[in-house]
Amino acid sequence: MQKNTIWGFVLIGLILLGFGWYNSWNYKKQVREAFVKDSLARVEALTNPRIADSIRVADSLRGIIAPAAEQQPVNEQIAIVAEDSASFSPVYTDSPLEMSSKLPEEVYTLENENLRLDFSTKGAQIKNALIKRYYTHDSTALYLVKDGLSEMSLTFFTDQRINTSNFTFTKVSQSDTSLVFRLAFAGGAYMDYIYTLPDDTYMLDFNIVTHGMSNVIPRQASQFDLDWNLKISRFEKGYDNEKNYSTIDYKFPNHKSVEHLGFRKSESDENLPVKVQWFAFQQQFFSAIMVADNSFSDGRLAYKFFDAENEDGLLMDCNAHMRVDYPGGDEVSMPFHIYMGPNLYKELKSYNMDFERIIPLGKHIIGWINRVVIINVFDFLRRFISNYGIIILIMTLLIKLVLSPLTFKSYLSSAKMKVLKPEIERINAKYPRKEDALKKQQETMALYQKSGVNMMGGCLPMLLQIPILFAIFRFFPVSFELRQHPFLWASDLSGYDSILDLGFNIPMYGNHVSLFALLMAISMYFYSKINLEQMPSSGQMAGMKGMQLYFMPIFMLVICNNFSAGLSYYYMLTNLITILQTWIIRKYFVDEDKLRKKMLEKAASKPGKKSKWRERMEQMIKEQERLQKERARNGK
Numbered sequence: 001m002q003k004n005t006i007w008g009f010v011l012i013g014l015i016l017l018g019f020g021w022y023n024s025w026n027y028k029k030q031v032r033e034a035f036v037k038d039s040l041a042r043v044e045a046l047t048n049p050r051i052a053d054s055i056r057v058a059d060s061l062r063g064i065i066a067p068a069a070e071q072q073p074v075n076e077q078i079a080i081v082a083e084d085s086a087s088f089s090p091v092y093t094d095s096p097l098e099m100s101s102k103l104p105e106e107v108y109t110l111e112n113e114n115l116r117l118d119f120s121t122k123g124a125q126i127k128n129a130l131i132k133r134y135y136t137h138d139s140t141a142l143y144l145v146k147d148g149l150s151e152m153s154l155t156f157f158t159d160q161r162i163n164t165s166n167f168t169f170t171k172v173s174q175s176d177t178s179l180v181f182r183l184a185f186a187g188g189a190y191m192d193y194i195y196t197l198p199d200d201t202y203m204l205d206f207n208i209v210t211h212g213m214s215n216v217i218p219r220q221a222s223q224f225d226l227d228w229n230l231k232i233s234r235f236e237k238g239y240d241n242e243k244n245y246s247t248i249d250y251k252f253p254n255h256k257s258v259e260h261l262g263f264r265k266s267e268s269d270e271n272l273p274v275k276v277q278w279f280a281f282q283q284q285f286f287s288a289i290m291v292a293d294n295s296f297s298d299g300r301l302a303y304k305f306f307d308a309e310n311e312d313g314l315l316m317d318c319n320a321h322m323r324v325d326y327p328g329g330d331e332v333s334m335p336f337h338i339y340m341g342p343n344l345y346k347e348l349k350s351y352n353m354d355f356e357r358i359i360p361l362g363k364h365i366i367g368w369i370n371r372v373v374i375i376n377v378f379d380f381l382r383r384f385i386s387n388y389g390i391i392i393l394i395m396t397l398l399i400k401l402v403l404s405p406l407t408f409k410s411y412l413s414s415a416k417m418k419v420l421k422p423e424i425e426r427i428n429a430k431y432p433r434k435e436d437a438l439k440k441q442q443e444t445m446a447l448y449q450k451s452g453v454n455m456m457g458g459c460l461p462m463l464l465q466i467p468i469l470f471a472i473f474r475f476f477p478v479s480f481e482l483r484q485h486p487f488l489w490a491s492d493l494s495g496y497d498s499i500l501d502l503g504f505n506i507p508m509y510g511n512h513v514s515l516f517a518l519l520m521a522i523s524m525y526f527y528s529k530i531n532l533e534q535m536p537s538s539g540q541m542a543g544m545k546g547m548q549l550y551f552m553p554i555f556m557l558v559i560c561n562n563f564s565a566g567l568s569y570y571y572m573l574t575n576l577i578t579i580l581q582t583w584i585i586r587k588y589f590v591d592e593d594k595l596r597k598k599m600l601e602k603a604a605s606k607p608g609k610k611s612k613w614r615e616r617m618e619q620m621i622k623e624q625e626r627l628q629k630e631r632a633r634n635g636k
């Protein structure tokens with residue numbers, strides 16, 4: 001190859017390299033100039049009255065009012081733009097987005113009678129949520145959302161992955177009840193976050209509106225991801241009780257029931273492959289509930305509890321990763337609502353979204369008793385009485401009064417069995433051998449039948465009272481009305497009362513002594529003792545005596561030591577009132593000597609008519625006797 005040819009190739013190579021370097025430099029210069037131009041255009045749009053008026057007119061057509069007095073200062077933006085243009089290293093190809101990613105954070109506030117909400121322009125999200133009129137157990141302000149403990153973001157794709165928490169929005173307008181933030185894109189497209197907080201409500205309206213985004217978001221994009229991570233602080237005195245009644249709930253569209261991730265778990269998560277109308281981050285007495293008007297298309301929910309000793313005083317870490325449908329187009333609206341407030345049954349019910357069903361009042365008959373009877377009686381009484389200990393006393397008296405016919409019937413049945421005790425002992429002496437157990441049982445049943453004793457007469461009234469006992473057990477630990485209301489030595493009827501801090505922890509029992517739980521156990525012992533006196537003595541009853549007289553009071557003492565003081569107080573009152581009822585019935589309504597004489601006369605006069613139940617039992621006894629004889633013959 002000739003020398004001139006070689007030099008020709010070298011020169012051509014140098015020219016290509018130089019041309020490539022020039023094109024690269026020129027491209028970066030053009031991008032930088034475009035970035036500065038777009039940034040200055042945004043600044044001019046905010047400062048030029050004529051252009052600002054045009055923006056306000058366009059906003060007013062969508063129901064947004066941006067008074068000139070409330071325009072955002074832009075001196076800092078100009079300084080940032082100048083600084084960024086001097087050393088430009090763009091992360092986002094969209095220059096307005098690049099500018100937004102570097103703007104400083106600002107905070108704006110919406111407030112009504114119930115809530116004070118601070119919004120950060122960084123991600124246009126809630127920074128603080130103060131629940132007014134309520135306080136934590138140590139009398140500090142109650143923030144359901146705290147700075148640094150919440151992050152809400154929308155994720156979607158343009159030519160890049162966009163996460164709104166990485167950008168600082170611009171405040172477009174603010175009034176007493178509304179606040180509008182905007183994130184601008186190239187070509188005049190933008191996304192608005194519109195927050196509205198009406199008067200006298202715990203519900204924040206949240207609307208995401210996109211304008212001109214059809215040229216920014218690819219046509220094949222049909223969903224956005226909405227993520228909310230919220231760390232909830234501890235608000236109540238007892239960690240175990242607060243943890244046991246905190247979880248994440250969710251509701252499917254067109255369903256009345258509400259699902260939850262479970263109670264009394266350290267952590268839980270669940271994938272939701274179908275539409276969800278709303279989800280709730282539920283603490284024992286306060287909740288953050290997010291509603292999608294058009295429903296979430298699917299998602300995943302998860303929570304994890306912090307240890308009781310964590311230094312930051314945190315209770316649970318809640319996560320929601322939800323998807324929302326994006327129909328596309330030049331003007332798209334995605335409406336949401338966020339409830340941040342107390343778990344008051346009637347307050348939650350007033351929104352007509354089945355929020356009240358997150359309160360674990362029980363299902364079926366137990367839930368019905370709580371929702372229809374207990375809550376309404378409680379609300380009626382507190383209109384006239386401010387002392388909640390007195391309200392519980394009156395409510396207990398009313399419940400026992402309503403159940404008094406069943407109590408009388410149960411006592412009468414027990415008294416009938418008690419007065420027949422000598423006759424039962426004679427039957428036991430007549431059939432001492434185990435082989436005669438069936439004959440002894442048959443003769444005992446015959447005596448009861450002739451005397452008019454219903455063996456189930458004492459059990460059925462007690463069984464009918466069980467749903468009420470379970471309803472009360474569900475009601476008191478989640479009753480917001482009792483929260484932070486003192487009575488006697490208890491500072492908070494919704495939490496445990498303590499007269500002595502032990503300084504060490506006893507497994508299952510705790511590190512304190514609850515006086516209400518102790519008094520409840522003592523009253524339960526005496527109630528059981530009186531109740532057992534009514535029962536005829538037998539080998540089987542002797543075995544149950546220790547269980548009922550000693551084990552149950554100790555068991556309830558251990559269980560209730562960490563439960564609501566109001567619950568232990570109610571059970572104590574129930575036992576005491578039942579003891580009083582038993583004494584009144586025994587003294588003034590039932591004479592055991594007269595009752596025994598009357599029953600024996602009835603038994604001697606004529607044989608009692610056999611009931612179908614007794615006939616079936618006798619047939620079973622005869623069949624058992626036949627089988628015993630057959631086994632005996634085979635054995636020989």
